[in-house]
Structures are given as structure tokens and as C-alpha cells.
Amino acid sequence: DVGKDGETLHVPRGLARELLKTAPSSFTQHARNADRNVKIGDGSTVFAPVYGPPFIHNLDEGRRYATIEDFRNFVKLAYMTPAMHHSGGTVCEPVDVPVNKRHLDMVYSHIRLSDKPFMGSVTAPERAADTVSMAKIVFGDEFVENNCCIINLINANSPMVFDGTMLGAMKVYSAANQACVVSPFILAGAMSPVTVAGTVAQLFAEAQVGMATTQLIRKGAPVVFGTFGSSISMQSGAPTFGTPEPALVLYASAQLARRIGVPFRSGGSLCGSKVPDAQAAYESAQTISATLNGGVNFVLHAAGWLEGGLASGYEKFVMDADQVGMMQVLAGGVDLSENGQAMDAIREVGPGAHFLGCEHTQANFETAFYRSTIADNNSFEQWESEGSQDAAQRANKLWKDMLAEYEAPAIDPGVDEALNAFIAQKKDAVPDAFT
Template structure:
């Protein structure tokens, strides 16, 4: 009688080790900049009607309150200043501007591996907003944000694979001086992440000081201009159809300083924008087209993001509804207009009206994040962490958002159909003389990482295993991961001599 050979476990152990090893970028099922655009909320005829209505609005109504410098730039480009003080835009001027605008821009990180190419329907997800409160998950309450909170958010975002950029998600309520707050925002974000950063400036003079700090971080003005790793989120309009004087002056300053610009139009449907979804998209499109003329009048071809950010309202109460289906449609429709113009664009998604990371927060954030991605939105702002209709930011939700956006990105990637994925020969081999199942086949093992997206915190245990593991709680596990990330020193911190020079030149509120 032959002896039973010993069981071989080396192959299984090796496979387990391979599955648990960190996934390289080439192996991942998702990655930044995947192409969306498979979903269209508007028909081609709808898009054309919105486009022509926006042109009518610019030609017939125009924008008020342009600063003197802006009036000079715009009238020099061909806009018309009316006796009523409104600046109107001939259709030919808009069409010529669209034709010569920058169609593909790269938003750079301090680390080149985080560079983002904005063109076509390439999709990227990140933070944004101006929350004034932090969400305390354990205490179930809200408190004012601090510069340390902002720095912590940047540090956490830096290690999350599916957060591709860090636009300031909160304001530093512990810094009352506006210039110090603007400068400390740059410091806190850039010292926390090497991904692309977005910031705002209150006044033109503050932007000049901010550029000086960025030159120091980059190593020189020349190095900064070669690789500008911070962009300006610029609310250049006060809807409906008015320029914001101070923001326009800031925009002129940062353009001359080599900083990319997000042209941000954020009307509230039913309040500062028409209550209909189509009307809100028309106004946002018109305002951003005016901004595009402005940017190209200052510096032709300057990197500008077409930032149509209309928000929804609950018309029963007047409360903002960032987590609504209407908000998802607003952002998806705007993404379709960006595709029509073939311009780099951004809009808001992922906002939740829920006060804590709960089921409401999950369904609201997933709905708009998926629709924005499927629509091919280049920059999905406010995609993670935002609660209470942008009033609160939660570090735990930022981490949970990494999982959520991972699933959204898998939807963006879609379904590949070719000879290999149709799997006829695999079906033949399994069914005729094969094992009768696909578990453990070479094709299945080869696709485990490249085709499937797995949550880092989401729980897929059976109830039995969940019970045996002590019934792990998602929020508690997320808080533990937050604390683990923040226990490590920031990998994006500045060299000691650079940090010392910045602290000597500016009043930095973060401790060393």
C-alpha cells in the first residue's frame, strides 16, 4: 500500500502572502484619472439648449460689479460695458474663448506621482469645502475647527489611495486674522500632504504673501512656476450674475503668479440660482464662461478649471440639500457641459446632510459620487468627509470615504468586453472535463486584484465570524485607524531649514 504523500501547503501559503501584500499601482483595479463619461443625464439636444441659453444670458444680461481692473481686461478682450454698469459678452467672444482655452491641464503635487491630468473625462476625487465645525464621532457633537484639524485632515488624505487631491476642507476658526489664516492654511495643508492642494485668499495682498511662502516651499520662484502644486479656489462671482470684486482681484494676482485657478460658481437653486435643475446649470455655465473670458484676457491659455458648483435647496425650509438626488443631478449635468466644451471641469459631490457617519451619510455620499464619476467629472470636490450640508467635517468620514470612493471608481471603470473577459474558452475548460467551478482557476486568481476592488474597513464577514471577532464596529475601527495614521509623523513635512525659514518669515500657528 502506497504511503499518502504529505499535504503541500507552500503554494497556498504563497498565494495568501501574495494576496495580502501591498498592491502596486499597475495591479490595482482602480486608479486616479480613469475615464468616465458613460452616463449622460442630458440629451444632446438638452446640452445645446443649455449652451445657447447661457450665451443668451451673457449677451443680454451680462454680469455686474466688475472691478476696474477686470473691466479693463474684459473690455479689452471684446466684452461690452453697458450704461447700467453690466458687462455683456458677445457670442463670438465666448466662442473664440472656448476655442483657444487650455483643454488639458496638469495639476501637480509636490510629489510628481500625484500629478493629475485634467482632460476629457478623466475622473479624480478629493476634498474641499469651508466647514466651520469638526464632527466628534465619539461625543456625537460639533466643535469649531482648528489649524491642527486642517493639518490632520491633510495628513490623513495623504495616505488614502482614493483621495487624489486636498482642497482645504475647513477654515481655521482658531486664527481670527484673515491673512494669518490664509497663510497657515497653505502651511497646514502642504506640511500634511504631497498631493495637489487647493486654497483660497481673502485679499490680493494675502495672495502675494502666499506666493512668497510657496516659493520658499518649492525652493525658488522658478521652481514654483515650473511645478505649481497649489491652486486657487476662486469664488469670482456672487450669484446671480455679479462679479465678486475682491476675489477677482485675487484671481488676477494668482494668474500673474503662475497659480492654476478654479473658477467657482456656487449658486443655490431656488435662492441665488433658478430653482429648476436646468436653470441652475444655465446660470452656473454662463458665469463660468464669463470667468473663462476673464482668465484668458489676463493670460491666454492659463490653467483654469470650469467650476460649476450649483447647490440644491430644500424648498420647504430653505436648507441646503447637498446630499439630495437633485444635487447629484446638478453635478452630473454640469459634468456633461464640461464634456460638451471639452474643458477641464469640477463640481461638488459626496456631500451629506447627515450629522454623523451613518447610513444616511453613506447613501447620500455614494449617490452623487457615483453619478459624478460616471458623468466623467474631472474634479469631484467635497467627495469625502463633509457633513451637515458643508457645515461639519469629520476625519472618520474622510477615511470611510476612501472605501466609498473606491467602489465609486470601480463603477467609473465599467465593464471591459473582449475575447478574454467574455471567457468562452474558460467556460469550455471548466464545463468539459474540468472541475465544474471557477474557484482557484488561473484566470480567477489572475483577476483577483486587477478586476476587483476590496474595502479596507468595510466588513464582509459572515455573521458567525463577525460574532467570533467580537462584533467589530465600523466607526470604532475607523477611529482606531485615524489615531494610527496621526501617531506617525507627516511624511510631507518640510526640511528643517525650510521650516525654520518659513516660521521666521510668517506667523505659523502649528507647533513644530
């Protein structure tokens, strides 16, 4: 039912829910290395890097516009980071490459520099189609037709609008049986009511209509209920992060996703800080903790987010990844196996002695506790002798060491040649455009 304005769509009560009965409760996104496949839904949580920033930040240069070299660097870092299950999508926006061609370089970077699953381009329907074509070169036409090899982000233009670009990309991916994350982007107070319940009601309506549309395009196409909910300062209008209200929105939305039987996307390591400082750390800790506690299935922005999403931070990336690794150990729960209960060790050591030299400790000490890649727990004197570095300075060295040690995963030479030929043909077909 279209409203009198010719633009507003009124969906009858129950129709969206009925259409969503054909959406899968979980699905596997395939990577070109099958060992990297990820399950999205049914209690699994997949972590992916930051998405979308036009700037990068590091301690050496400060803040500047991102380039394709930065994009490649973040793909490499995600590939080398065990806590990142996914290569992500627009890990930063490479402004040195023409707008109408950069998606080709970005998708190729994910395919060539990593063997983890990745996200597709959504900035125009034809760019989504290019992504599907590149996936078919890698996986084969029939495999892509029958399996999810791409996931993509479809944002609602809240309040209650889906624009032509997003709907166009949705049509391409859903028709190709590839997964859409239908995600209202909400800054409460500006794009939704100031209350938690009002915000949840609005975003649930937006998400249901978007997800139902994917099922109209192709029944059974994989789809994810996404939310990005944050608050704003009622004094300045600036977005705020790490506050309690967005966590409540996340918890309520996660329960609604489970109720309607689709996977859920939200959360991340979000902050408003411009640099990797204490504010960045505590705001990110708040948001990633809510993400884990809420049972989110697909987590964008798990590493690298700075400045309210305007910058991808090199130091922030490895600091966040360290925290996400800790969260994953926490989510693993308590080991109640015979080794985990350690009764033999308790009997061996007995009263008044220590466990450092016992057989159980010797057998388990390498994996007994999470070992941070960033934290310094040495004496003051040793810390001082090593340069009195803070966490960001240690992170600066870590990401540089990781890039220096990077080795690209193997790829079939024929596939690589076909990808490069496809990219060259597409680039030659149109002139460069930067708008």
C-alpha cells in the first residue's frame, strides 16, 4: 500500500514476518581457503574490522586521508590477526583511486592479500555486480549460485528510508544468493526518538521491511538483521559512544533477531576519541563487552575504529584485536575436562607448596592464560629501561612488525590472471571519476 505522497510504503501487519519465514536462521560464508569459512548465526560470533572511514591515523603521521596502500595494509593486518575471523569490507576509503573504479582494487585486495571471507561493494548496483563476477572467477559460477561467498552492508537511511543505491545493491546480491546485512544506521535523538524503546521500535520496523524485501527478490537468500545504534550529545549534536543506552538498544534488538529467527549484526570497538588514548580504550571496552554479552553473530568495527568512525587507526587496530582475543577466551567458558579440573595437580602439590614446577603446570603453561600482545606487566625498572613506552607506542611497533613479516597466501595463478584481466577490462571501459 503506497501512501498519498507516492513514496511512503505501508506494510500490512504480519506481512514482513511471513516473508521472513524463508530466510535461513544461519548460513556459512565461504572463504577461498575453506579452513577460513565462517558460520553466521546459531550462537556463533564472527569478528570483522572497521568499515568505512575516509581517514587513517597513526602515531607517525597523525590523521590523513586514506590511500589504497592503507587499504592493503589493513587487509594484511586482518589476515595476520587470529581474532579477526573476517577480512571485512571498506576497511578504509582509498581516496587516491577513482570512485567508479576503486571497488575493483578493494575487492581484489581482499581476495589476493587474504584468504578469509570478505564483504562486497554496495556503492552502486553495477559495482555489486562486479563483486559477484569476481567471486565467480574465484569460486566458480555454480558454487556462487548455491553458496554464500559474499556478505554486504545495506544501510537504511533512517528514519524509515531506503535509498535507490542501497536497494539496487540489495537486489543484485539477493538475486545472486549472497548475504545482505540490512542495518538501520541510527544516531538516537537525531535519526530516531531519544528513548531506547522508541529507537528499537523504529529500527525493528526498518530492518524487517529491508529483510523482507530480500526474500521477495529471492526466497531463501541469506540475510542478517543489523543495527548500528548510537546516541548524540544533546548539547552539541555530536555522536557519543560507550554510553549505556546504545547497549540497551543492542540487547533488545538481539532478542528480536532471535525471536524472528535470523542472524544478528551490531556492536564493535566503538569510540569517539581521535587518538588511541584512555577514552578510546574505555569506550571501546564498553561497546565490545555489550557486543559479546548480547550474543551478536556478525561484528563489524571490531578493530580499528577511531573518531566516531571517521578514521581507521593502525595502533587502535592491534589494540582492539588484543581485546577481542580476550573476549573470545571469555566466551569460551570454563574447561571442565579432566585436564581443566586439574585434580592430579592438586593432589601432587598438596598443602603449603606451589604449582610452578608440577607436571600439570609444565604441560599447560604455554596456553594456560591469555597472553596480551600489547600490555606491559614487567617491573617499573624494566619498563623504564625499555623506553618507558605507553600502550599506543607498543602498538605502533607491533603493527609495523606485522606488516614487515606479512606473507601473502597462495592463490591459483590462473585465477589471479583472470581477476586482473577482468579488472583491466572494467577500468578501460570508462573514464576515471572522483565524484
